[in-house]
Amino acid sequence: MIAGLGLAALWLAAALAALQLYAGAMAQRDGGGAAAALVRPAAVVQGLACAFAFVMLLWLFAVTDLSVKLVATNSHSAKPLIYKLTGAWGNHEGSMLLWVAVMALSGSLIALVERRLPERTMLATLAAQAFVGLGFYAFLIFSSNPFERLPQPPAEGLGLNPLLQDIGLALHPPTLYFGYVGLSVAFSFAVGALLTRQVTPEFARVMRPWVLGAWVFLTLGITAGSYWAYYELGWGGWWFWDPVENASLMPWLAATALLHSASVLAARDALRAWTIMLGVVAFSMSMLGTFLVRSGILTSVHAFAVDPQRGAFILVLLALYIGGALALFALRAGSVSEGQRFAATSREGALVFNNVMLSAILAIVLLGTLYPLLTEAFDVRVSVGPPYFNPVGAIFAVPMLLVMAVGPLLRWRRDSIARIQRPVVLIGVILLAAAAAALAIGGVDLLPLLGLALSAALALASLMPLRRRRLHRVPLSVWGMVVAHFGLAVAVFGMASETAFSDERLAAVAPGETVRVGPWSVTLAEVLPNAGPNWTAIEGHLVASYRDGDPVALDPQSRSFWAPVQETTESALATRWNGQLYAVVGTAGDVGAVTEGDVRRWQLRLWWKPFVTFIWYGGILVALGSALALVGRVAADVKRRTVRARAAERRAEVIE
Amino acid sequence: MRGGGILAALAALAALALVPVLAAAQQDMPPAPYAYRQLDDPAQEAEAQALMETLRCLKCQSQSIADSDAPMAGDMRHQVRTRIAAGEEPEEIRAWLVRRYGDYVSYAPVIGETTWPLFAVPLALLLVAGAILWRRLRGAR
Numbered sequence: 001m002i003a004g005l006g007l008a009a010l011w012l013a014a015a016l017a018a019l020q021l022y023a024g025a026m027a028q029r030d031g032g033g034a035a036a037a038l039v040r041p042a043a044v045v046q047g048l049a050c051a052f053a054f055v056m057l058l059w060l061f062a063v064t065d066l067s068v069k070l071v072a073t074n075s076h077s078a079k080p081l082i083y084k085l086t087g088a089w090g091n092h093e094g095s096m097l098l099w100v101a102v103m104a105l106s107g108s109l110i111a112l113v114e115r116r117l118p119e120r121t122m123l124a125t126l127a128a129q130a131f132v133g134l135g136f137y138a139f140l141i142f143s144s145n146p147f148e149r150l151p152q153p154p155a156e157g158l159g160l161n162p163l164l165q166d167i168g169l170a171l172h173p174p175t176l177y178f179g180y181v182g183l184s185v186a187f188s189f190a191v192g193a194l195l196t197r198q199v200t201p202e203f204a205r206v207m208r209p210w211v212l213g214a215w216v217f218l219t220l221g222i223t224a225g226s227y228w229a230y231y232e233l234g235w236g237g238w239w240f241w242d243p244v245e246n247a248s249l250m251p252w253l254a255a256t257a258l259l260h261s262a263s264v265l266a267a268r269d270a271l272r273a274w275t276i277m278l279g280v281v282a283f284s285m286s287m288l289g290t291f292l293v294r295s296g297i298l299t300s301v302h303a304f305a306v307d308p309q310r311g312a313f314i315l316v317l318l319a320l321y322i323g324g325a326l327a328l329f330a331l332r333a334g335s336v337s338e339g340q341r342f343a344a345t346s347r348e349g350a351l352v353f354n355n356v357m358l359s360a361i362l363a364i365v366l367l368g369t370l371y372p373l374l375t376e377a378f379d380v381r382v383s384v385g386p387p388y389f390n391p392v393g394a395i396f397a398v399p400m401l402l403v404m405a406v407g408p409l410l411r412w413r414r415d416s417i418a419r420i421q422r423p424v425v426l427i428g429v430i431l432l433a434a435a436a437a438a439l440a441i442g443g444v445d446l447l448p449l450l451g452l453a454l455s456a457a458l459a460l461a462s463l464m465p466l467r468r469r470r471l472h473r474v475p476l477s478v479w480g481m482v483v484a485h486f487g488l489a490v491a492v493f494g495m496a497s498e499t500a501f502s503d504e505r506l507a508a509v510a511p512g513e514t515v516r517v518g519p520w521s522v523t524l525a526e527v528l529p530n531a532g533p534n535w536t537a538i539e540g541h542l543v544a545s546y547r548d549g550d551p552v553a554l555d556p557q558s559r560s561f562w563a564p565v566q567e568t569t570e571s572a573l574a575t576r577w578n579g580q581l582y583a584v585v586g587t588a589g590d591v592g593a594v595t596e597g598d599v600r601r602w603q604l605r606l607w608w609k610p611f612v613t614f615i616w617y618g619g620i621l622v623a624l625g626s627a628l629a630l631v632g633r634v635a636a637d638v639k640r641r642t643v644r645a646r647a648a649e650r651r652a653e654v655i656e
Numbered sequence: 657m658r659g660g661g662i663l664a665a666l667a668a669l670a671a672l673a674l675v676p677v678l679a680a681a682q683q684d685m686p687p688a689p690y691a692y693r694q695l696d697d698p699a700q701e702a703e704a705q706a707l708m709e710t711l712r713c714l715k716c717q718s719q720s721i722a723d724s725d726a727p728m729a730g731d732m733r734h735q736v737r738t739r740i741a742a743g744e745e746p747e748e749i750r751a752w753l754v755r756r757y758g759d760y761v762s763y764a765p766v767i768g769e770t771t772w773p774l775f776a777v778p779l780a781l782l783l784v785a786g787a788i789l790w791r792r793l794r795g796a797r
Contacts, residue, residue, distance in 0.1 A: 235723040242718040344793035356788055360781045367777050380770045385720070385763025387710045392778050396785070504705065506694050569725070586692070603692050 003068050006056030007147040009049045010097075013104060014137035016046035017130040020107075024127025028120065028195070039123050040111040046133070047108030054101040057146055061088040067153040070094060070146050076159040078534055086170030093146035095173055099290060100136040102174075102181045106210075107133070110185065116206050116641075118198060125192030132184055135317045143313045159534070159564050168228045176221035176248050180286035182214025183255055187283030187325070190276050194332045199272045204265035205637065207279070211259045212630040216623045218252045223619030234569030236582045236607045238498070238615060241389045246369040247289040250362055254282035257358040259626075260351050268412055270340040270348055273333050274355070280329050284322040285362070291318060343414040350407030357400035364392050390447055401454045401492070405461035408481065423464050431457035444500040451496025459489035476632025484625025491618025497579075497611035508601040518608030519547050520574075520581050522554075527585070527602050535559045537570070540585035540602060544574055556585045579610040690737035691730030697741075704737045707746040710763045711736070711753065720763065 020042040026035035060068050061084050064077045074091045075084055089098045107129045114122060140146065189207040193199045225248065230238040239245060258278040264271045291314040342348040368384040375382050405427050409420045417424065434456035438444045444452070462485035465478060505517040514523045522544040530539040542554040554572035561568065574581040586603025695701040708722035713729040721729040721736075732753070739749045753761050765771045 233719075233723065234725070237723050240718060240720075240723070244718075349793055352792055353789060356785045360785050363781055364778060367774065371774055375770055381758065381760040382765055382771055383712045383760050383763045384765055384774065385710065385712070387764030388774065395778065395782070504694070506692050508693070567725075605692075 002056050002059055002065065003147040003149060006053045006060070007141075007145070009053040009056065010137065010141060010147070013046050013049035013053065013100075014134065014141065016042045016049060017104075017133040017137060020046060020130035021127050021134060024123045024130065027123045028127075036119070036123055039126050043107045043111035043126050043129070046130075047104040047106075047111075050101045050104035054097050057094055057097055058085055058088050060147075061085060061094075064157065066155075066157055067149055069148040069150050072150060072154050072157050074158065076157040076534070079159070079165070080533060082167070083165050083170065086167075089174055090170065093140070093144045095177065096136065096140055096144055096290075097146050098174060099177050099181065100133060100140065102178060103129070103133060103136070103184055106181055106185050114206060116202060117192075118196065121192045121196040121198045121203070123192075124195045125188045128191035128195075129185065129188040132188065132321065135320065139313055139317060159561075165534075165561075166228065166232060168224055168232075172221055172224045172228060175217050175224060176289070179214045179216075179218030179221055179255070180251060180290055182210045182217065183251060183258075183282045183286045185210045186214065186258065186279050190279035190283075191325070191328065194276055194328060194336070197332075197335060199265075199276060199336050201266050201269045204262045204275060205633075208259070208262050208266060209630055209634055211255060211262055211282075212626050212633065215252070215255050215259055216626045216630065218248065218255055219619055219623040219626065222248050222252055223616050223623070226619070227616050230612075231571050231573060231582075232568070234571055234584045234605075236502075236504075236571075236609065238612070239495075241368070241384075241386050243369050244293050246365050247293050250365055250369075251282060251285040251289050253358050253362040253365070254278060254285045257355045257362075258282045261355055264348050264351055265339070268340055268342070268348060270338065270342060271352070272339045273336045274338075274352075276333070276336065277329060278355070278359075280322075280325040281359075281362075283325065287318055287321055340413075342412070345410065345417055346415050347407060347410045347412050350403050350410055353403050354400050354407065357396045357403075360396040361393055361400075364396070365389065368392075394447055394450065398450055398454065401458055404485065404488075405454075405458050408465045408485070409461075423461075423467075427457050427461045427464075430460050438500070441501075448496040448500035451492050452500065455489045455493035455496060458492070459486060462486040462489055476635065477629045480625045480627070480629025480632060482625070483628060484622045487618045487621025487623075487625055489618070490614050490621055491616075494611050494614030494616075494618055498609050498615065501610045502612075503608045505604075505606040507604050507606075509604050510599045510601045515604060515606060517581070517606040518610075520544050520606075520608055521548070522581070522583065522604070522606055524602060524604065530557060532559075535561045538585065540583075540604070542572070542583055542604075544581055544583070546574075546576060546581075552581075554581070554583045556583045558585055575613060579608060580612050582607040582609060688731050688734030690734040692733075693737075695737055695741055700740050701737075703746055704733075704740040707740070707749060708733055708736055711750070712761050712763055714757060714761060 020039055023035040023038040023042065027033075027039060057070075060071050061075055062081065064071060064075055064084065066072045070091065070093050074094075075087045079087070087094075089095045107126065110122075110129075111126060117125075186207050189203065189210070193203040222245075225245065226238045229240065229245075230236065258275065258281075261271050261275045261278050265275045368389055372382050372384055406420070406424060409423055411419075431453050435449060435453035438449050438452045462482055465482055466474060503518040505515055507515045509515060509524045511524050511526050514521050516522075522542050525541040525543055527538055527540050530537045537557040537559040539555050539557045542556070543551045544554055545551045552574045554574055556572040557570040559568050559570055560566075569584050572583045574583075584605040586605070695704060705722065709720050711721045711732065713719045713721045713724040713726055713732070715726045715728045716724045719729075721732045735753075736749055739752075740746070750762055750764075759765070759768075759770075765774050767775050
């Protein structure tokens with residue numbers, strides 16, 4: 001019953017998307033009339049229908065309706081309710097439904113409130129959105145139906161991968177999806193503007209909140225995913241250049257470039273074709289992220305849904321959307337002039353430089369991610385990992401960070417380095433001082449050394465746009481930029497510090513013994529069994545003290561889940577302002593314990609990671625900065641509109 | 657003929673029955689000594705660690721042998737540590753592992769017949785990025 005309702009709502013949403021596409025296309029031809037009036041209502045109802053379908057899926061998971069195949073294969077009646085609900089999108093079909101539901105709701109929102117652009121452009125935008133939506137509906141209904149029934153309901157479900165039974169990870173995929181959806185909306189605007197030849201500053205202002213919003217979610221999603229990998233996988237790594245991580249990084253890089261390019265278009269009416277191109281690229285990257293991850297084409301720690309049969313469908317959709325968008329761009333780009341000109345030493349110049357650098361980094365990540373897949377098709381297996389991505393990415397990232405330090409100090413259109421000589425010299429001095437300090441500590445490789453020096457310089461430089469300004473009069477969007485740039489400096493510092501200064505200790509320890517790692521001494525008090533709703537565990541009770549200070553208790557676990565059977569390590573962390581102590585106790589099998597005579601020894605893995613937390617603090621700051629900018633921009637827009645409306649009223653009164 | 661067939665079938669059955677036992681025995685074997693033990697010399701350990709982080713765990717999905725609990729990763733860590741302790745150079749060990757397991761085991765691609773695009777493309781990118789910037793920023797003065 002519930003499943004039937006959900007499927008019916010999904011079909012209804014698909015039909016409405018078809019109507020929205022048809023009416024939107026018709027409206028382009030003859031100025032619309034009857035067809036044009038249908039587009040916005042269709043978009044609104046489509047969003048509601050699709051959201052309804054998703055709520056039905058949540059319901060099925062909440063009550064563990066085992067007659068539904070998706071529930072039976074991904075859930076279990078003994079699971080805590082929160083993980084039953086998050087299990088609804090912890091799988092391929094459910095996550096696709098969530099994706100399209102959020103996208104349809106975004107469509108409803110723009111159909112309801114967005115009236116700044118010419119109506120023809122808006123209708124083209126909504127038609128483009130419906131076109132993207134239709135592909136997803138077809139994919140869901142024909143090859144990934146979340147509401148598929150089983151003729152014979154099993155007695156119990158198969159359970160959810162225990163690695164996914166974690167609140168951080170439960171929220172991680174939807175966060176990324178919100179980001180992808182934001183980029184798809186930006187793409188629809190770009191297509192609408194391109195089709196109706198309305199690539200204007202107004203278009204950039206309308207698109208910008210969606211890019212900013214997408215960027216907030218992508219940043220948070222990547223940050224959360226990195227922290228999850230860090231504490232859940234049990235080895236203290238926070239970035240693996242794993243294909244799935246790359247799949248989320250690539251849209252972020254493209255969105256970063258798009259955001260800055262759209263800002264130039266909005267403020268200065270320059271970089272028109274560039275903004276459109278980046279819109280197409282950002283959307284292509286989110287398609288790649290969505291489809292490749294869930295399809296299992298990328299085999300990696302994250303690819304839990306391995307199903308190659310869907311590959312053909314996915315490749316067709318990717319070719320259709322990415323190919324179609326690029327073809328449209330190629331056809332129409334000639335008619336979009338580049339807009340206002342500017343000098344090399346200007347804020348636009350710096351932004352162009354960094355957009356090129358971001359695009360190059362994106363190309364490197366794309367190459368390193370897809371190349372092994374390509375060679376595998378010819379039976380040659382190569383691995384591309386950190387030793388490739390780090391140095392090759394740095395070739396473009398280092399100049400980018402340098403220009404990023406100076407760019408915000410420059411004026412629009414034309415400026416000279418001589419005017420900002422003093423701050424630039426100060427930034428340079430900090431850069432060299434930080435590098436010298438790192439060299440004095442010693443044992444730091446080139447890349448972390450560069451990271452430490454650049455992060456110090458960038459942290460200072462990011463605050464400079466505030467100098468000689470009255471802080472309470474600085475617009476919110478400028479605060480957003482300052483906070484986001486400062487956040488990036490913080491994150492880079494965390495990465496460099498963790499890479500340069502981490503200390504690792506592996507030891508087989510008997511209860512009562514003490515191990516030293518960095519400034520910490522860690523004593524194993526005892527090891528006891530423990531159990532949860534769907535797991536058993538051995539739990540190490542550790543007492544750690546930092547430089548012989550107050551003792552801190554750490555209780556790392558090694559868990560054995562039984563539905564499905566899997567072992568996981570639950571690390572324990574002691575967080576200080578200047579870093580984290582990371583403790584893992586070996587698995588319950590023979591790896592964990594070694595018996596020598598009468599003494600039972602337990603495998604402990606300990607790390608002291610100075611300032612590692614700054615990586616994620618930085619990520620949060622970046623997201624906060626873009627959220628501030630988003631609020632600032634939207635508030636300014638609303639204000640401008642009310643002022644204009646009031647002025648119009650007054651004019652009308654005068655005429656009367 | 658027929659008797660031979662039955663015997664063969666019995667032998668096959670016996671072999672099948674043994675397989676899980678053998679597999680279990682293999683899994684229950686204690687890990688190699690240096691899988692979870694560091695070298696005493698910190699300099700050597702750092703060298704081993706740096707190398708381990710660039711070697712792929714062949715039984716895992718996208719993890720290095722320094723990041724994995726898989727038994728095979730443990731064995732490989734043991735190999736790396738004992739060879740470093742015996743005075744071998746990290747790149748010699750990498751070459752030995754590549755001979756044994758193929759290029760796939762190393763996360764650090766080297767320029768070769770199948771990998772040259774990985775190095776040619778960044779070079780091309782440098783040129784293209786330079787050309788774009790030159791055109792955009794010079795022509796605009």
